[in-house]
Amino acid sequence: AGGLRGALEEARHARRIAASRVGRVCVAGPEELASHVLLLAAVPDEVRRAFRGRLLDKVIAYDIEHQADLVRTLEAFLRSDGSWTRCAAQLHVHVNTLRYRIGRIEELTGRDLSRLEDRVDFYLALELA
Known part of the structure; x- marks a missing residue:
């Protein structure tokens, strides 16, 4: 039973x-x-939307205003397991450009992408799209 x-x-x-x-x-x-x-x-829709919004709304707004491609950069960075060289190669940008973009994401969100917990949160937020 x-x-x-x-x-x-x-x-x-x-x-x-x-x-x-x-x-x-x-x-x-x-x-x-x-x-x-x-x-x-299992998480209610309104909670998922709020979680995603808290993490990504500022990044999305920055992308719209500056055509910066930060969301796509974040997705690529997470897919490449935080490897700067692999991610830069995937995006066809210089590693310093990637570092600048990741730094901008961290400034906008107050998160640190070198921390596993923050990477997991971003990954989940992107999955909720």
Whole structure:
């Protein structure tokens, strides 16, 4: 009976994940039930929007005003696991340009991208887009 209760709870979460997607047919696989996707699906929409806004609104506004491409830079930096050289190569910019952009993100948000906790927060905020 205990296993059935757990399976039912997983099925509810999978349904919640699938329901948050766009498209006619949406599916959530078992790999998503053991990832951050499951946690994000359980958080109410207004809390997710507020979390994303607190982290990214200033960066997005700066991008719009200055055409700075900071959000794309942040995504690339996180995808490259914080490797300055790999990220700069992916973006086709000099490492000093990348350092400037990351510094600007840190100034705007008050976060430090050398800290794992801040990287995780940004990653999750970007996933909520």
